Amino acid sequence: MNPQPNADSQPESAPNCGGHDDPWAREFIVHLATDRAASPFTRRNYSHALADFVAWFRQERQQSPQWDKLERDDFRAYLRYLGRNNIGRAAVHLRFSALRSFYRFLVRRGYVAGSPIRNLALPKLGKRLPQFLSADQVVALLQAPARELEALQKHGEDSKENREKQLELLRDAAILETLYSSGLRISELCGLKADDINWNEQMLRVRGKGKKERHVPIGTPALESVRRYWRKLGSPPVGEMPAFLARSRSLEPISPRIVQMRLKHYLTAAGLDPRITPHKLRHSFATHMLDAGADLRSVQELLGHAHLATTQVYTHMTTERLKQVYRKAHPRA
Numbered sequence: 001m002n003p004q005p006n007a008d009s010q011p012e013s014a015p016n017c018g019g020h021d022d023p024w025a026r027e028f029i030v031h032l033a034t035d036r037a038a039s040p041f042t043r044r045n046y047s048h049a050l051a052d053f054v055a056w057f058r059q060e061r062q063q064s065p066q067w068d069k070l071e072r073d074d075f076r077a078y079l080r081y082l083g084r085n086n087i088g089r090a091a092v093h094l095r096f097s098a099l100r101s102f103y104r105f106l107v108r109r110g111y112v113a114g115s116p117i118r119n120l121a122l123p124k125l126g127k128r129l130p131q132f133l134s135a136d137q138v139v140a141l142l143q144a145p146a147r148e149l150e151a152l153q154k155h156g157e158d159s160k161e162n163r164e165k166q167l168e169l170l171r172d173a174a175i176l177e178t179l180y181s182s183g184l185r186i187s188e189l190c191g192l193k194a195d196d197i198n199w200n201e202q203m204l205r206v207r208g209k210g211k212k213e214r215h216v217p218i219g220t221p222a223l224e225s226v227r228r229y230w231r232k233l234g235s236p237p238v239g240e241m242p243a244f245l246a247r248s249r250s251l252e253p254i255s256p257r258i259v260q261m262r263l264k265h266y267l268t269a270a271g272l273d274p275r276i277t278p279h280k281l282r283h284s285f286a287t288h289m290l291d292a293g294a295d296l297r298s299v300q301e302l303l304g305h306a307h308l309a310t311t312q313v314y315t316h317m318t319t320e321r322l323k324q325v326y327r328k329a330h331p332r333a
Contacts, residue, residue: 024067025050028105037211039187040256049098056081067103068112075099075117089123096122132284137272138180144266145173167232167248172262174225175244175254179278181222182206183285183302186256186278192244194237199223208304216302286314 029047032038038046056078057065065074075096082092096117103115133141149169152162179189188206196205197218204218226243230236237243242253259278267274282303289299300311 022050022054022064024106024111025054025102027109028102031105036209037207038209039185041187045094046098046101049095050102052095053078053099067106070116072116072120075120079120079122083123089125093122093125096120131276131280132287133272133276133280135288137270138281138284138288140270141266141272142173142176142180144269145169145176148269149173164248167229170225170229170232171244171254172266174222174229175259176263176266176281177222177225178204178218179281180285181219182216183282183289184216185209185282185304186259188304189244189278190242190253190256190259192242193239194241194243195239197223197226197243206304209306212304212306214301214304283314286311290314 025047028050029043032043032046054065057063057074060077060081079092079096082095087095099117100115103112103117106112107115146169149166152166152169175189178184178192179186182204184204184206185208188208191207192204198205202218202220202223203215206214206216208214229244233245233248237245241251244254246252246254246258256278263276263278264274267276286299286303289302290296296308296311296315299314300308303311305311
């Protein structure tokens with residue numbers, strides 16, 4: 001078994017390591033970024049989860065954890081600690097998901113012989129169905145940038161600031177259309193390159209979790225929206241250039257944070273809940289596809305889910321809605 005490396009042996013510029021001084025934890029976070037192409041959100045959450053465990057262990061045992069020496073009882077004690085502090089079940093599962101992934105990494109690297117938390121029983125998660133927008137709400141949201149653009153063109157003066165604002169609105173309209181049209185994760189949208197759009201076939205090449213590539217259709221309204229945005233740029237993106245730019249004079253791709261902020265703005269403008277996230281558009285895409293008769297396997301492929309069980313939650317959503325409609329409408333329900 002390999003000896004635990006010193007902190008000095010780790011790369012100096014580990015991406016998003018969350019300030020870890022534990023060398024194996026640092027190496028794991030680098031692995032997530034470079035080998036698994038995990039999203040910034042996954043890296044941040046896993047980094048925080050490992051840091052929380054290390055902090056608890058140091059406070060409880062007055063020493064840093066030696067991962068190859070830990071036993072199942074150590075993690076049972078941590079689980080009891082989380083329960084005493086009223087940590088929610090979803091948060092508990094997230095912490096242990098990070099720890100399980102970490103141990104799988106350590107086993108593959110030969111640092112430990114096995115995982116002490118394999119098959120450790122966790123509190124059951126309650127059934128919580130994903131939120132989604134109705135078809136009418138999606139339409140209202142997608143029309144929000146166009147309404148602002150129309151008002152700006154009608155009443156705004158022809159200035160550089162006005163033209164930049166119009167470009168921003170066209171970009172945002174294209175982003176919202178693409179997110180909903182193809183059911184993309186926000187990280188997948190921000191990572192789209194110009195060459196990833198096949199205009200003739202109306203398909204996108206998408207880089208999903210774990211560097212997995214898939215090809216998904218994109219609708220005509222979304223493609224037309226992207227065309228309008230690119231025409232306004234003057235010099236459309238080509239090759240490996242980002243499909244959606246953070247700014248007009250930059251080659252920097254738009255960031256998830258900007259997409260979230262712009263979505264919040266348009267949700268408010270459309271009279272919808274501004275707390276809705278870009279991922280809810282993905283939920284809406286899946287639900288609307290199943291409602292219209294798409295089969296579960298096809299939706300799984302479109303979403304890029306590794307396991308069918310992940311996609312099956314959407315069938316529960318449609319079933320629950322059918323029950324509600326039945327109870328309201330049937331005289332002897």
